[in-house]
Amino acid sequence: MAAVSPPTPPQQQRCVVEVREGVELTEKEERIFRRLLDVVRHFGLGTQLRVAGGWVRDKLLGKDSTDIDIALDNMTGQNFCEKVNEYSELLGEEQKGIGVIQCNPDQSKHLETARMLIFDIWIDFVNLRSEKYAENSRIPTVEIGTAKEDAFRRDLTINSLFFNINTNTVEDLTGRGIEDLKKGLIVTPLPAKATFLDDPLRVLRAIRFAARFNFTLTEDLKDAASDEKVKSELGSKISKERIGHEVDLMMSDKHPVNAMCYIRDLGLFYVVFAFPEKPDPPVPDKCDRLCVSHIEVAWNLAHSIGCSVFSGGSDSKSQDEHRRLCFYSALFTPVRNTIYLDKKSKKIPVTNYIIRDSLKLKASDADTVVNVHAASEKFAELINLLESNENLTTVKEKLDDEYLEIPTDSVKRVLAGLILREIKDFWRVALFICTLTYPEVSSGGDPLGQPDELHQRKEKYTRAERLITELELDAVWKMKPLLDGKAIMGIMQVKGGPLIGKWQQRLLKWQLAYPRGTTEECIEWMKQSQSKRQKV
Structure with a gap:
C-alpha cells in the first residue's frame, strides 16, 4: 500500500517564504x-x-x-x-x-x-x-x-x-x-x-x-x-x-x-454551498460556522489518528479520494439529517442537493457522502456497545428473530459486519465521521483548544477500528454467501418470493455470527429452521 502522509494542523504560523533567485531547469x-x-x-x-x-x-x-x-x-x-x-x-x-x-x-x-x-x-x-x-x-x-x-x-x-x-x-x-x-x-x-x-x-x-x-x-x-x-x-x-x-x-x-x-x-458560504428551498428541519442559525467547525475538528482528529483513516483504498489515488470525501462528509455533517422534497415529493438529503445541484459534482460523490453519514449513525450503536454493554440486550433483540438467535459474544461482530457490508471500503471514513459526531461539535468552541476531547474522540475511533480488524471484518463485503437463492429455495421448498430475500439476510447474519461455519453446518441450521417453521 502506498504511504500517505498524515495531514498537518491548519492555521499554522506562517513562515518566511523561500524564493529562488532564478529558475533552475531540469x-x-x-x-x-x-x-x-x-x-x-x-x-x-x-x-x-x-x-x-x-x-x-x-x-x-x-x-x-x-x-x-x-x-x-x-x-x-x-x-x-x-x-x-x-x-x-x-x-x-x-x-x-x-x-x-x-x-x-x-x-x-x-x-x-x-x-x-x-x-x-x-x-x-x-x-x-x-x-x-x-x-x-x-x-x-x-x-x-x-x-x-x-x-x-x-x-x-x-x-x-x-x-x-x-x-x-x-x-x-x-x-x-x-x-x-x-x-x-x-x-x-x-x-x-x-x-x-x-x-x-x-x-x-x-x-x-x-x-x-x-x-x-x-x-x-x-x-x-x-x-x-x-x-x-x-x-x-x-x-x-x-x-x-x-x-x-x-x-x-x-x-x-x-x-x-x-x-x-468572507461571508461566501451560502453563495458557494447553495441550499434547497424549505429544508426540513430548517437549516440552523450559523450553519456556516457549524459546518466549518466540523471540518476543523475532523482535520485535527485525522492528524491525531494518522493516515489509517484514508487507507480504505489500495493505491494513493484511491486514498486521496477517501481523504477528499471524508472532508466533504465532515463539512456537511451538521445537515446530515436534513432533507427536502424534490419535484416528485420524494425526500432527498440536503447533502445530496449541495453536492449534486449546488456544486455539480459527480453523483457518486453525493451518494458516497450520504452513505457515509448513514453508516456513521449506525456506527454510534457499535461505539456505545464498546463503551458499555448496557445496550447489548437491546441490540441482540434487534438482530435476533424467530429462526436465528445470535450468540451474545457474536453480537458486536454481526452488527459491525452488517454496517461494513453496506458502506464497504469507506467504513473507516464512516467510523471516523461517527467519532466526530458523538458528542456533537460546538460551533463556538476552539477545536485546537480541546486536547482532552480530541483524545477521547481518537480513543473511540481506535477502539472500534481495532475491534473490526481483530474480528477479521475488513473486506467483509467481499464475503460470498454459502448458499445462493436457488439453494435456499430447495432447502425451504418454496419457489421464490420475498421469503427468499429474508432468508438471504438471515444467512448473512448466520455467517457473520459463525465465521468458521461450513456449508454443511449452514444447511443443517436452515433445515432445523425449516422444521421449526413447519411446526409453527
Whole structure:
C-alpha cells in the first residue's frame, strides 16, 4: 500500500517564504526549450517564447512542475505547433499530433489553445492577450496583447510571472509578483474589486491559492471578496460547475480547512454551498460556522489518528479520494439529517442537493457522502456497545428473530459486519465521521483548544477500528454467501418470493455470527429452521 502522509494542523504560523533567485531547469526542460528556440531560429519567426503563470511560480518556490504553458507574442499556438512538426520532419523525427482546444468562456478558456507532446511532456501554446469585460458578463472581449497587458489581466500577482525562454530570465511585469511571493501575499495585479467584478471566479481562485501555500489574503482583497455586489455576481455570473470545480480543487489540496475558513469568514458560504428551498428541519442559525467547525475538528482528529483513516483504498489515488470525501462528509455533517422534497415529493438529503445541484459534482460523490453519514449513525450503536454493554440486550433483540438467535459474544461482530457490508471500503471514513459526531461539535468552541476531547474522540475511533480488524471484518463485503437463492429455495421448498430475500439476510447474519461455519453446518441450521417453521 502506498504511504500517505498524515495531514498537518491548519492555521499554522506562517513562515518566511523561500524564493529562488532564478529558475533552475531540469535536463528535460532544457531539451524542450532548446528545441523550441531552434524552431524559432530555423524559420526566422522572431517569436518571444514565455512560460507563463503557475510553472514559474512553482519553480521559484523550488517545486517541480510539468504544467508548461507557453505564451507567444506574434503567432497562434496552432501555427507554432505546425512549425515544430515541420522542424521535426526535417530531422527525420516522427511528427506529433496537435490538439486544438477551442475557446470556451464557460470553462474560462477565452482564447484558442494548441497542445502537443514534446519529448514526452504536454505543452500548451497560446497567444499573449488583453481582456476587456462587459458590465453583465464574465466573458471578456479578447485581443492579442503585449506581455505586460497579459500579466496585468491575470488573477494574482504570483501567477503573473513569466520565464522568457529566449533570454533565460524571469519577467515580473506587474512589478510585485516576486515580492508578493516572498512575503506570502495573495494580491490581484489590478484593483481587487474591479478584478472580481470582471470575473468573480477569481475570488475562489484567490482563496484556493491562499490555502494551498498558506499565504495571506491582503485586507484590500478580503474587503473586495466580501463585498455584497461581488458575492451577488459570484452567484449569478459564474456557473455552478465552475464553482464546484474550484471547491473540489480546494478540498483535494493540502489545506482544505484553511480554504473553508476563508469561505466562511468572507461571508461566501451560502453563495458557494447553495441550499434547497424549505429544508426540513430548517437549516440552523450559523450553519456556516457549524459546518466549518466540523471540518476543523475532523482535520485535527485525522492528524491525531494518522493516515489509517484514508487507507480504505489500495493505491494513493484511491486514498486521496477517501481523504477528499471524508472532508466533504465532515463539512456537511451538521445537515446530515436534513432533507427536502424534490419535484416528485420524494425526500432527498440536503447533502445530496449541495453536492449534486449546488456544486455539480459527480453523483457518486453525493451518494458516497450520504452513505457515509448513514453508516456513521449506525456506527454510534457499535461505539456505545464498546463503551458499555448496557445496550447489548437491546441490540441482540434487534438482530435476533424467530429462526436465528445470535450468540451474545457474536453480537458486536454481526452488527459491525452488517454496517461494513453496506458502506464497504469507506467504513473507516464512516467510523471516523461517527467519532466526530458523538458528542456533537460546538460551533463556538476552539477545536485546537480541546486536547482532552480530541483524545477521547481518537480513543473511540481506535477502539472500534481495532475491534473490526481483530474480528477479521475488513473486506467483509467481499464475503460470498454459502448458499445462493436457488439453494435456499430447495432447502425451504418454496419457489421464490420475498421469503427468499429474508432468508438471504438471515444467512448473512448466520455467517457473520459463525465465521468458521461450513456449508454443511449452514444447511443443517436452515433445515432445523425449516422444521421449526413447519411446526409453527
